[in-house]
Amino acid sequence: MxxxxxxxxxxxxxxxxxxxxxxxxxxxxxxxxxxxxxxxxxxxxxxxxxxxxxxxxxxxxxxxxxxxxxxxxxxxxxxxxxxxxxxxxxxxxxxxxxxxxxFDPQSFLVTAIGHPHTYVNKIILGSQQGTLQLWNIKSNKLVYSFAGWGSPITDIQQSTAIDVVAIGLADGQVILHNLKLDKTVIKFKQDYGPVTSIGFRSDGHPMMVTGSASGHIALWDLENRKLHSYMKEAHFASVTGLACLPSEPLMVTSAADNSLKVWIFDLADGGARLLHLREGHSAPPSCIHFYGSDGQNILSAGQDSTLRSFSTVHDKHNKNLGRASYHKKASKRAGLKHDKHKMPAIVKFAAESSRESDWDNILATHRSLTVATSWSYQRCTMGKHKFCHERFNNDVAEHSVTASAVDISSCGNFGLIAYSSGHVDVYNLQSGLYRGSFGDPRAHSCTVRGITIDGLNQKVVSAGVDGNLKFWRFKSRQLLGEVKMEAFIAQTVLHRDSSMLAVALDDFNICIVDIDTRHVVRLFVGHSAAISDMTFRADGRWLVSAGMDCTIRTWNLPTGRLVDAFALQEAATSISMSPCGNFLASAHVGDVGIYLWSNRTLYTHVSLTPLPANFEPQLSALPTTIVADSDTAEFDGAAMTEDVDDEQVYKSSEQIADELVTLSLLPTSRWLNLLHLDIIKMRNKPKEPPKVPKAAPFFLPTVAGLEPKFDIEKGNEGKPKTDSHIKKPELGGLSELAQLLTKAHQNKSYSEVLAQFKEMGPSKIDAEIRLLSADEGGSDEVMQYFLEFIESTLQTNKDFELAHSYLALFLKVHGEELSSKPELSSLLEKLSSTQFQSWQRVEELLQKSLGMVSYLRSATV
CATH class of the missing domain: 2.40.128.630 (Lipocalin)
Structure with a gap:
């Protein structure tokens, strides 16, 4: 789900x-x-x-x-x-x-349901009170009530034995109970809490598997009636689903940690190992950004304190950069579930791919922490540096100052960290050394909500919560100027190529500031709630903003107008535009997934007409994993919504034949080599006639001697010698095919002739076509009927390759005879016209497809 x-x-x-x-x-x-x-x-x-x-x-x-x-x-x-x-x-x-x-919840609250095999019209219900009931749903009668075992029932699963079901209890017990005799067969108990799911192997190994609320999986040996082994920390949350695949040594499990795993039972002791894994954030992402210049990877920081990379191309390229920890080695020894060194979730991060192979290239801030951490995308791990100035070591109140914003220079050498105290520090990412601060002693007297550096390492812009934008020279730390906003600042985003800075204000408006001239050049008004995130298109012409009013809006910077807006069920908390401009990624409130929105302007003409001030965005559904194209999708001129018709109507071969031609799907050996059959026979002709092997008698007589030998001549005595010469059958009337063609001509239906051809082998087809000639027992009328048969087959647009193969063989064998007879020549001209019409329609479609492929190939080179 x-x-x-x-x-x-x-x-x-x-x-x-x-x-x-x-x-x-x-x-x-x-x-x-x-x-x-x-x-x-x-x-x-x-x-x-x-x-x-x-x-x-x-x-x-x-x-x-x-x-x-x-x-x-x-x-x-x-x-x-x-x-x-x-x-x-x-x-x-x-x-x-x-x-x-x-059912009265006070006396019987249903907590599990199942159907015992071979129990017709009957279901079994488990309750919170620990009792079971067997009901016949056809007669609406309670068949039997089981006393239970004094603990709530959590799961019911049919075992591999008739009449025996497995019952999981909240106290960790697993009961194998015979329903027919109302007798417990085996009783187990796991040590890690309630039983959440049960499964049975059906590949010949008597083993039961149970999942627990703590994420551990227990394997039980049913033959020896004992615990086989524990798969500890198979998941890091409660196991919600468990199933053993029929007749295969495979098991699929799912859990509340947003993971799906496939296990294979191939260990020496009969245990299972992890075969395939599919996982994501176990808590909603808090910040996402496209990584690199190809737009194929998305960095995502989740509220589970993990940093992950998701590929937009294929899931096999996904990466897990690990979970933030104060002490990585101690966390690894303790395990993720019992990790006491876990750091709070990442709130914001900045990444630069230019020096990813040399040193750490990701800088992140954490919730309520002064420390900023470094990460390495290349090594897929948390970095070795934790940045915290010594001025914060003497704070009396713990966590009184927090890191509020970060940025990395385009060269990948420097990291900028802003704090809630108003300080802005610069660090070297390679060595982790402190390189200075902006301001004397602080850049702002309030919390810094945004810090950005331009593409040439010349200017730094810091944004205070009080509405002041300050411009600094990066090298000398000199203050260049200030710009006062009309409201408090929530966050900032810089487009380095155009030097345009988007500033989100607490009055729900967005200002665009040119950092070169230090002037406000655009003001966007439209959101009715706090702005959660903003992102620029790669060319700087669009600004996409997401607000807590559950809308995502696209602003055109050259015209300063809103060109697209749509509403969602849940507000977007973070958005990011692909460097290629083809995707918009979004993360939403309470949702662990990341959604991709396609930029339709890359595939079709979209009129970016400015929307009116009172425009009401339409509600759009979130994207799915697979999006189907539709020729009927229409753009409504405002919101990028489409109506996709994914109903796939089945078309039979008769329906397809009205538009195209269909093949017979027979093996190529049945028709491809008809023209070269004589060559194949000549090549495969044996050099000498085959010899009949001497048959051994039932009782083999022997000849006396030092080495006993079989007396073969004695076994052949009394048998007449056979003549190897085979008499040819006498010539009679019309051949079988000629008779069938005559009958089909009278009935005006050649389907039986085609069916007969499909059952023949290549040699049989060659012989039958040769017998159509008058010299071989046929007639001119039969040859005429054959040409009518080919014409009828071509007109149906079916069995395209068979008709041409049979016609080619017919022309090769009887070509000279056809050209000498005017009646047959006229039929050939008519047949040629029919053949040209059937091929012309297919040729036009092929040429159109080849032209489209050539254009796309030249456009992408």
């Missing part, structure tokens, strides 16, 4: 197979997911949906008043249970309620 959409992941390397491409997002986030051979069933809040695979939402089941907690596809029915104790049984096709049950 990915928010309000479901995603299908291939177990092979955990590649995304598809996300529902319809744009039919669920009204709320999906809470429950189930599937059978018909549909994928989802529950969002109190609504249940049936989604066709890779299609739109097909059915909706309305009736629950509370949030749905469990779904169970059951034959032609769907069982759903909500948190208030209502159990509904739906007819999947008609969407009608087949049955409704009400």
């Amino acid at each position: 990915v928010g309000s959409r479901e995603e299908v992941i291939s177990a092979d390397r955990l590649k995304p197979a598809y996300v529902d491409l319809t744009g039919d997002a669920h009204p709320q986030d999906i809470s429950v997911l189930a599937a059978d051979f018909r549909f994928v069933y989802t529950a969002a809040a109190n609504r249940v949906f049936a989604v066709t695979r890779n299609k739109k939402i097909d059915k909706e089941y309305i009736g629950h008043k509370a949030d749905v907690a469990f779904l169970l596809p059951f034959g032609h029915h769907l069982v759903s249970v909500d948190v208030e104790g209502f159990l509904f049984v739906w007819d999947i096709i008609s969407q009608e309620q087949y049955l409704q049950l009400k």
Whole structure:
């Protein structure tokens, strides 16, 4: 589940197979997911949906008043249970309620549901009170009630044995219980909290796997009835899902740490090792930036204190730069779960790729910390430097001063750190040495909200929360001038190539300041809430801003007008424009994902007409993992929204033949070498006739001697010698093909002739076509019927290659005879016209495609 959409992941390397491409997002986030051979069933809040695979939402089941907690596809029915104790049984096709049950949450609160194999029309329910009930949903009767084991039931899973189910309890017990006899078979107990999920291997190894709320996975040997081993810290949060793939030594697990893992049982002791991994931030990202000049990587700092790199090309290029720690070695020894040296989350960071292979090239600030940390993208690890001036070591109050903003020079040598005390310090990133400060003794008398340095290391701009912009000379630390804003400053973003500085104010307006002339050149008014982030397009003509009013707006700097705006369900906390200008990345409140928005101006003509002052942005859905193109997408002139029609209509060969031509899909050996069959026979002709091997008698007589030998001559006595000469069959009437062609001519249908050709081998086809001539027992009428057969096949636009192969062989064998007879020559001219028409349509499409490929190839070189 990915928010309000479901995603299908291939177990092979955990590649995304598809996300529902319809744009039919669920009204709320999906809470429950189930599937059978018909549909994928989802529950969002109190609504249940049936989604066709890779299609739109097909059915909706309305009736629950509370949030749905469990779904169970059951034959032609769907069982759903909500948190208030209502159990509904739906007819999947008609969407009608087949049955409704009400359980009192005080006495039986459903916490698990399952279907025991071979138990017709029966489901088993587990409760918070620890009891189980077996129900017949067809007769609406309680079949049996199990006493339980005095602990809430967390999971029910069918075992590999009939009548035996595995029951997970909140106290860590796993019970293998025989439902038919109401008798416990085996009882286990894991040491790491409640059992969250259960799975059984079905590849011939009697092993049960259980997941815990602490992230550990236990392997149980069912044959010896003991614990096999623990997979400690398989996940760093509660295991939410666990499944062993049928008849394979593979196990798939998921957890609340936003990770999906595939394990393979191939260790010497029968244990499992990690095979594939797909993971992301376990907490929402706080700051994102495109890294490098190719726009293929996005650096993301999450509230889980990790720094990650996500690739826009392929997931295999994703990187994890690690988690921020005061002491990396001690954290590694303790493990991530018990790490006591974890640093607070990264709030802001700056990255420069120019010297990434030489030293640390990422500088980050942390929540409520004075210390700024360095990171290395090349080595994918936290750097060795932690920057903190000695003036802050004597602070009486802990964390009284925090690092509020950072920036790195374009050469990659210097890092600038601004603090809430008003200080701005410069450090050398290679050595970590302090290189000076701006101001005497402070650059500002208030918190510094932004610090930027131009592309030539000439000017530094610092922004104080009081609204003062100060311009400094980088080398001499001399103050060049000040600009007073009309409101407090929230943040700043500099476009180095154009020297344009975007300043977000607390009155929700944005000012564009030219740092060369130190004047405000543009003022953008439109946001109705605090501005969370801003980013420039690579050429500096656009400024994209995101606000807490749940809108993302695009401003055109040359005209100073708003050219695009759209609204979202959740506000964007951070945005970044690709250096290539093709993508806009966004992170949102409460969402662990990073979303990519495509710049449609690169693919089609978009009219950037300025929007009116009272323009109301339209609500847009967040992008999915896979976006389908559509020829019917339209641009509404304002917001970059599109209506994508992803309904893929199946076209049969008959429908395709109306537009193109279709092939027979027969093996090439059946038709490709018909013209060269005589050459192939000559090449494969044996040098001498084959000899019949001497057959050995059942009882082999032997000849006396030192070495016993078989008496073969004795076994052949009395057998007449056979003549190897084979008599040719006598010539009779019309051949089989000639008779079929005559019948087809009378019925005006040649489908049986084509079917007969498809069943013949190359030698048989060659022989039958040669027998059509009058010299070989055929007639001119039969040859005429054959040409009519070829013409009819070409007109259907099907079996294109077969018709041409048979025609080529016919012309090769009977070419001279056809040219000497006027009746057959006229038919050849008519056939030539039909053949030209069928090929001309295909040739036009091929030429158009070749021209498009040539243009694209020349445009990208």
